[in-house]
Amino acid sequence: MSVRQSLLAILDQGPCYGYQLRAEFDRRTGSTWPLNVGQIYNTLERLERDGLVERGDADEQGHVYWRITGEGSREVSVWLASPVTRGQATRDELAIKLAVAATLPGVDVAAVVQAQRSASLRQLQNLNRAKYAGDDGTPEELAWSLVVDSMIFSAEAEVRWLDHVEQRLAAHPQHALELELSTDRPKRGRPAKARS
CATH class of the missing domain: 1.10.10.10 (Winged helix-like DNA-binding domain superfamily/Winged helix DNA-binding domain)
Incomplete structure (x- = not known):
């Protein structure tokens, strides 16, 4: 914004x-x-x-x-x-959290998704309640409702995306998604100090 x-x-x-x-x-x-x-x-x-x-x-x-x-x-x-340009890179905290959680050994990703879904549905209910709390037809009310509508659509899209994530995860056994730490060493990084 x-x-x-x-x-x-x-x-x-x-x-x-x-x-x-x-x-x-x-x-x-x-x-x-x-x-x-x-x-x-x-x-x-x-x-x-x-x-x-x-x-x-x-x-x-x-x-x-x-x-x-x-x-x-x-x-x-x-x-x-000018149209608003959405960023190419994903900086969405939830998407990153679920991607990492899905690859960590021992994490119940379904529980992580369910916790988020519950929070997202609560947020959606609160937004809908706020939207229908009053409509006095003023310009301020219209401006406010446009912003709230955007937030409602985003919350609805998040719930749909969580359903999609759950379906994708169900198609794979949990152990097949887990990534152990790689033994390959990155080419860049801080070199070890020489001992004297």
């Missing part, structure tokens, strides 16, 4: 100070991605360094308003027009 581009897009609507940006971000995402104010100000300083925003003067209450530059507005347009 790009905090940088999201803050720029909000600033494209008009000047804001840090806490105001945080509140606007929360309004537009249903507070599903909490940002701390320090993160906002660090991002603003980087955006300023890159020439995408300018720091204004402080008002009577001491709020420093930030405004977007022309270059910043162009970056927002490019961001909104």
